[in-house]
Amino acid sequence: MRVIEDLWLIGIGTGSLSHITLEGVAALRAAQVILVPHKGAGKDDLADLRYQIIAASGTAAQIIPFDYPTRDPALPYDARVSDWHDEIARRWQSAMVRAEADGPVALLVWGDPSLYDSTLRIARRLDPVPRLRAVPGITAIQALTAAHAIALNTVNGPVHITTGRRLRAQGWPEGVETVVVLLDGEAGFQHLTEPRLDIWWGAYLGSPDQLLHHGTLSDVTQTIVDLRANARARHGWIMDTYLMRKRP
Structure with a gap:
């Protein structure tokens, strides 16, 4: 089995070639x-996009597919994620049995490998740890704000980035004006009771299937929940992001 000596994590954005x-x-x-x-x-469309990007690049690299593991829902969250990351690292290394050449190994990472992504952490579970290179890409946050033609922050205003899990568990962060939520599989915004919130939501950002919606949270919550459900049923998966801002 070949050891991965150089691993390049290449950000590929959120769905656009x-x-x-x-x-x-x-x-x-x-x-x-x-x-x-x-x-x-x-x-399959997640892999298909990667293959399209690879083909468009003109690379002569050997392409090795591997099956991605799933998380064990029976385990507590932290243990579930830790075991999952261990298994992903094992599958990277196992895939290298088929490698025909020495030299840098690349992985195409959705969005940016250094922002709300665990690929760098997984890479450090390899033994030996390879020399790592992260190539930045368009993040879901950038794709969302650009699609809605809005600025991420207000003048001199901070931005709080969190996950759907934390939003559901902790609610709206105290003293915060703008919140961006990533990795939310259960539409955590629908449980907020904070008044005067606006939301800018997007799914499949940058792709031909892009969906956008915005408005006062209390007015558009059900619309977004329905859009998410219908899109998930149609595609079999959904990847969405949203920004919320409190009005004065």
């Missing part, structure tokens, strides 16, 4: 091996 940077394209062309995760039935 144009989201990958020139640096990312150059990295794909220089890579010797590219690992491509397959996440199971109903999620």
